[in-house]
Amino acid sequence: MVKAKKGIGYIMKKQKIQLTVILILLIATAAAYAGVKYYNNNHTEEEETASYTITQDDASSVKELSLTNDNGELSFTKEGDVWYENSDKTVSIDAGALENIIEEAVSVTSEDVIENVEDMSQYGLDNPEITVTYTTENGNITLEIGDYNSAVSKYYVCVKGENMVYTMDSTARDSFTKSLDDLKTVETETLDSESTEADGESFETDGE
Known part of the structure; x- marks a missing residue:
């Protein structure tokens, strides 16, 4: 029975270490993603507003x-x-x-x-x-x-x-x-005057 208890304790300790490693990896991945996103957003904004x-x-x-x-x-x-x-x-x-x-x-x-x-x-x-x-x-x-x-x-x-x-x-x-x-x-006044004179000449020609 003593050996069995030690085996269970070892397994639990190993699982705890594995969970800790996984958690650290998840945190690191999330931080890296946030960093890349922040850089891309700022880089794009600079390109769009460059003037x-x-x-x-x-x-x-x-x-x-x-x-x-x-x-x-x-x-x-x-x-x-x-x-x-x-x-x-x-x-x-x-x-x-x-x-x-x-x-x-x-x-x-x-x-x-x-x-x-x-x-x-x-x-x-x-x-x-x-x-x-x-x-x-x-x-x-x-x-x-x-x-x-x-x-x-x-x-x-x-x-x-x-x-x-x-x-x-x-x-x-x-x-x-x-x-x-x-x-x-x-x-505009000159143009209107010229147009009126032209219409007048046209009217006289038609009358003749």
Whole structure:
């Protein structure tokens, strides 16, 4: 009987050790799973929220704007509430259309950044296709837009004088490709007058 008791005690002790080992393994597995889940959640969140600020200013503080693109060079000045094209102040400017460009220029962000760039020519920024300069009380900011990267379907962009290169999608870039004709106020009265005159001439012809 004594031997039997020792056998049962040994078995119970062995089972207890096995249960303890299993419990430790379960705790370790749960901790590892929680750690991996935490990392993945935070890593995904960082990827989703990654954003770099290129410009950040108040659009209403902009009093001057210069634009250079394939259509030539344009420069505008705001006097009171009215915008003028500096080379010809008789041209009526659509303030809404011009201010849309300004709003795009003063609030530019990017999902990509290349730091400490020494050779801007490899991004087409030594001779940019488009430049946009706006002036606030704090000074001038010039955006330069260069080559197109077909791999990511974006354009390279930088702030003049800095060694950081970012990317910009084509929608944002297209905002800065406007010509003077795109920014002129449509003379509705003139169009209505021309239409009336044309109708009158047509009526006289029919009467004859």
